[in-house]
Amino acid sequence: MTKDDQPLSILVIEDNPGDFMLIDDFLLEKFSAIKVIHEETFESAIAELKSFENIDIILLDLILPDMKGEQLVEKVQEHSGNIPIIILTGYSDIGLARKILSKGVSDFLIKDEINPEIIYKAIIYALERKNYITKLNTSKKIYRDLFDFSPQPMWIFDPSTLHFLNVNKAAINKYGYTLEEFKNMTIKDIRPKNHMEFLEKSLEERKTRDPDTYAGVFFHALKSGETICVEIYSNDIEYEGRTVRLVLASDITEKQEYVSTIETQNKKLRDIAWTQSHVVRAPLSRLLGVINLLDLEPNDSEEVPFLLEQIKVSGKELDKIIQDIVAETRSMDIKTLKR
Amino acid sequence: MNKLGLLVDDDPIFNWVSSKMIEKVDPGLTIKSCANGKEALDFLCENYTGETIYQILLDINMPRLNGWEFIEELEGIQTIKSDNVFIYIVSSSTDESDIKKADGLELVKGYFKKPLSIEDIKSIFG
Numbered sequence: 001m002t003k004d005d006q007p008l009s010i011l012v013i014e015d016n017p018g019d020f021m022l023i024d025d026f027l028l029e030k031f032s033a034i035k036v037i038h039e040e041t042f043e044s045a046i047a048e049l050k051s052f053e054n055i056d057i058i059l060l061d062l063i064l065p066d067m068k069g070e071q072l073v074e075k076v077q078e079h080s081g082n083i084p085i086i087i088l089t090g091y092s093d094i095g096l097a098r099k100i101l102s103k104g105v106s107d108f109l110i111k112d113e114i115n116p117e118i119i120y121k122a123i124i125y126a127l128e129r130k131n132y133i134t135k136l137n138t139s140k141k142i143y144r145d146l147f148d149f150s151p152q153p154m155w156i157f158d159p160s161t162l163h164f165l166n167v168n169k170a171a172i173n174k175y176g177y178t179l180e181e182f183k184n185m186t187i188k189d190i191r192p193k194n195h196m197e198f199l200e201k202s203l204e205e206r207k208t209r210d211p212d213t214y215a216g217v218f219f220h221a222l223k224s225g226e227t228i229c230v231e232i233y234s235n236d237i238e239y240e241g242r243t244v245r246l247v248l249a250s251d252i253t254e255k256q257e258y259v260s261t262i263e264t265q266n267k268k269l270r271d272i273a274w275t276q277s278h279v280v281r282a283p284l285s286r287l288l289g290v291i292n293l294l295d296l297e298p299n300d301s302e303e304v305p306f307l308l309e310q311i312k313v314s315g316k317e318l319d320k321i322i323q324d325i326v327a328e329t330r331s332m333d334i335k336t337l338k339r
Numbered sequence: 340m341n342k343l344g345l346l347v348d349d350d351p352i353f354n355w356v357s358s359k360m361i362e363k364v365d366p367g368l369t370i371k372s373c374a375n376g377k378e379a380l381d382f383l384c385e386n387y388t389g390e391t392i393y394q395i396l397l398d399i400n401m402p403r404l405n406g407w408e409f410i411e412e413l414e415g416i417q418t419i420k421s422d423n424v425f426i427y428i429v430s431s432s433t434d435e436s437d438i439k440k441a442d443g444l445e446l447v448k449g450y451f452k453k454p455l456s457i458e459d460i461k462s463i464f465g
Contacts (some may be wrong), residue, residue: 278400281431282350285453289356292456296363303359310352 003032004120008127009054011037013045013076014061014088019111023059023088023119030120042067042075049079057123060105062089062097073100082134084126088114106130153249155182156239159203162186165244174251176223192221206234217252228253272325280321287314340423341391344370344464347379347409348398348429353453357396357429360457365464376404380412383419392423394463396455399430399437406430410446421446427463429453 008031014020024036037055039045042064049055058080064072076085087108089097097108106126109118147154153171157164164182172179175190191199195218206215215232222228233248290310297303344361346354354372361368373379376397383393399406406428413419427449428441441450451459 277433278431281433281453285431286350286353286356287454289353289454292454293356293359296360296457310356314352 004030004124005032007033007035008056008123009035009037010057010059010123011039011045011048011055012059013039013042013064014059015040015064016061019061019088023114026114026116026119029116041065042072045076046079049076055080055083057126058083058085060085060087062087062093062100069096070100070103073103073105077104082130084130086122086126150248153251155247155249156237156244157187157247159236159243159245162188162203165239171249174222174228174249175220181223190220190222192219192227195219215247220249229256268328272328275321275325280318280325283314283317283321287311287318290314342368343391343393344368345379345382345393345395346370346372347376347395347401347406348372349374349401350398353398357455357460360455360460361464363457364460368464375401376406376409376412378403380404380409383413384416387419389420389423393425395424395426396429396463397426399428399432407440410444413446427451429455 010027012020012023014023020038024038027034027036037048039048043066045060045064058076060073060076062069062072067075073085073087084106086106087097087100088111089108090111094110101108106129107122109122147166148168150168151170153168153174155164155167155171163186167175167177167179167182172182175182177185188196188199199218202216202218213233213235215234217229217231219227220230228251230249231252235246236243237246238244239246290307294304294307294311297307342365344358344365346357348354348357351372351374358370358372361370371382373382379395379397387393397406397409404412410426413424414421424446425448426444426446428437428447429451430437431453433452438450441447449463
């Protein structure tokens with residue numbers, strides 16, 4: 001029979017020399033490239049865990065001279081990180097071993113039943129499971145990070161109590177509250193005081209509406225007292241076994257200010273256009289009227305000097321109006337128009 | 340029937356130019372110039388007779404009583420009949436809304452943009 005040639009380091013914590021010898025034999029029967037490290041007490045095992053970094057799996061006897069049972073498992077786990085632990089136990093301790101399984105150990109083996117096959121299988125399963133869990137945790141972390149480190153403020157709240165359940169770092173930075181403060185707040189606490197009715201109305205509407213993601217533009221109050229204008233996207237998601245609402249808020253205060261600046265500017269331009277059509281046309285039409293009349297007068301008419309004088313007056317008036325328009329347009333510097 | 344040209348504009352030069360042009364089209368026509376709607380209304384109240392045809396060149400933007408207000412007041416005066424009063428709006432406004440408004444008024448017979456050409460004057464007084 002061919003042996004498994006994985007290069008594994010196995011820490012066996014077992015105070016009974018007979019039991020250890022048996023386990024050691026079984027291991028060597030199945031693995032060709034393993035390193036077995038033997039410790040007999042809790043203290044020495046911990047020292048080993050601290051010094052030896054590349055342990056792949058721990059076989060732990062549930063009763064050691066200096067510690068035993070649940071406490072032993074917990075203490076070992078404190079130092080073992082994510083190294084899989086397989087418990088070795090006698091018949092009398094089965095109940096305890098089962099209980100300990102829930103604490104995150106990989107498996108338990110009953111000493112009297114151990115044979116090379118059983119121990120081999122337990123080790124391989126434990127290692128595979130560890131790989132799988134590591135992968136799962138990595139992908140969990142990626143999704144958590146997408147929330148936690150999103151550059152846009154995001155939070156999760158309970159739609160029935162309106163309490164914040166979680167908020168990301170961008171939201172903490174933007175709104176100025178700590179995570180703990182947020183968790184003691186409801187979404188009402190980030191609305192300006194006089195917007196409560198509006199908030200309740202929009203939450204009511206949200207119940208009847210198709211849950212499309214765009215919720216609208218709202219005003220939010222920061223801890224500093226400042227009010228910002230935000231565009232809200234929200235979605236219902238499953239979170240820790242219940243339906244909650246995930247919210248993405250982007251601060252569009254500056255964008256809004258910019259739009260309002262442009263609107264102010266547009267109004268000024270419309271005013272200028274109005275002035276252009278009414279005020280400019282008055283002297284211009286008079287000027288053209290006088291010229292029309294001049295056309296009809298004979299060259300030697302006594303009215304000619306008077307008409308020419310009127311052309312001059314109207315021309316000057318027109319010039320003044322145009323200068324005023326130029327001055328007004330020049331004053332339309334976008335920065336000076338900001339609120 | 341007598342005819343009277345009533346020029347209502349707050350720009351005296353415009354009234355003067357108009358009167359000069361009317362003189363060329365219809366020499367001898369009696370012409371009265373008013374600086375605003377109020378002055379024109381007062382003049383009509385004092386001098387109106389059913390025996391005279393009134394041809395009124397009316398500006399819109401004027402102080403005291405503007406062109407629209409003048410027409411409104413005029414319509415309210417029972418003694419003044421509409422069949423011998425002809426109003427021609429003459430404005431520097433090129434707003435479509437002004438033109439539409441003028442279209443809806445019975446007394447208004449035409450809408451002219453400033454400046455008036457001799458052809459405009461001919462079409463009114465010729």
